Amino acid sequence: MTTIAVIPGDGIGPEVVEQAMVVLDRLGIGLKFDVLDHVNATSYLRDGSTLETADMDRVRSGAGILLGAIGDPRVRSVDYAREILLRLRFELDLYVNYRPARLLHDRLSPLRDPARRAIDCVLVRENTEGLYVDVGGTVREGTDHETAIDAEVSTYFGVSRVIGFALRAARHGVCMVDKANAVRNSGELWQRCWRDLGEAHPELVKTHLYVDVAAMRLVEDPASFEVIVTNNSYGDILSDLAAQVAGGLGAAASANINPESGAGLYEPVHGSAPDIAGTGTANPFGAILSGAMLLDQLGRTDEANAVRGAVDRAVAARRCTVDLGGQLGTADAGRAVVSEL
Structure with missing residues (x-):
């Protein structure tokens, strides 16, 4: 058996990750899910716990991590999400954030020109440096002279290894x-x-583009890109833009990986979406396609492609949630993918 650590998380996270597990289990390839369902905002609000040492041991012992979403409007501190997401990224050295953007169906594109709609590219984002390492501080807080400083950290080691990965992936x-x-x-x-x-x-x-021009080009001619490599903050922004050009965040998948160690965290891009949590309407395809990326990392390429093909057929038949042009709820959309398998 191959053990996968699962952190369902907050909001719609448990709903969508459940469907991803159903689809992966349906493949019958001997996956076992170790579900850490206590790592969430409710636990944090109750006793301040996030990702404990024992949890990290369970995560490290698995072959990969499937994450639903982290974030809850009841939690005002940014420390909660940082202590889970950034701890996983930094301690496992998941220096590549890999976000494919592929148009699932022509009807989903927001672009008018059919010749330019067929986006099929990958955003490779440096994931452990940049503005998100929390270097900086605030002085004279609460006064008219308050000064806030956030420093962007780039190292030759960090930049060269993510650029090297992007060049090898293209x-x-x-x-x-x-x-x-x-x-x-x-x-x-x-x-x-x-x-x-x-x-x-x-x-x-x-090729090389400044980030403002790259944003413009992603809307003007997204099909002209194959692989984009950039830093942490620019990649965060551009990958969401690319996902929207490809039809929306609901079906957007991502992987945080260390290509050398094989460690990987796989999660949908959409976040916890607390406004629709519990309604049964969340799109599970981003989580399911993240599961397909996990299969790729496990060397199960045929099964990964089978999952992607099943999602494509479900979308084409409008057996999907409202955001993709269908009428199904979360569980029924998951069942549609299973039936296509």
Whole structure:
């Protein structure tokens, strides 16, 4: 048996991750789910617990992590989410955030021009550095002279390994995105790593865009991208934009991985969506497709492709939730994928 650690989390997380487990179990490939259903906002509000040492031991002993969502409007402190998500990313060194954006059906694209709708690209985002490492502080807090500083951290080691991954993952071309014309120091580091590593891949088309131009191009001609590599904050923004161009966040999947160790955290992009939690209307396809990415990491490529194909057929037949043009609830949409398998 292969054990998968599951953190259902908050909001719609338990609802969508349940359907992902149903689909993965249906494949009959010997997966066992270790569900950490106590890691959530309710536990945090009750006793301040987040991800304890024993929980990390269970996570490390598994072959991967399937995460529903973290976030609850009752929790005002940012420490709750950071102590779960960032602890997993940093302690497991999940330095690649891998977010594919693929149009599931032509009707889902918000773009008018049919010739430009067929987005099928991957955002490779550096996941352990940048603005999210919490370097900085506040002085004179609560006064008219309050000053807040957040420092962006980029290292040659961190930048070079994520660019190297993106170059190895591409078949045709990679676009590196930065803002070197305004953010000089980290921009120059990204540019140097890009030049140094790109020389080893003459077979690839290598392009560069500033982040504002990249955002414009993702809307203007999203089909022109294959792989985009960028830093933590730019990747966070661009990947959500790419997901919307591909038809919406509901079906957007992601992986946080360490390619060398094989560690991986797989989660839908949409978040906990507390406004629809408990209504049975959440789209489970993002969680199911995240499960397919987990299968890829386990070397189960045929099964992963079978899951993706089943989702495609369910969407084409409108056997899906309202956001994708169907009328099904969460559980029925999950059953539709199972029946397509």
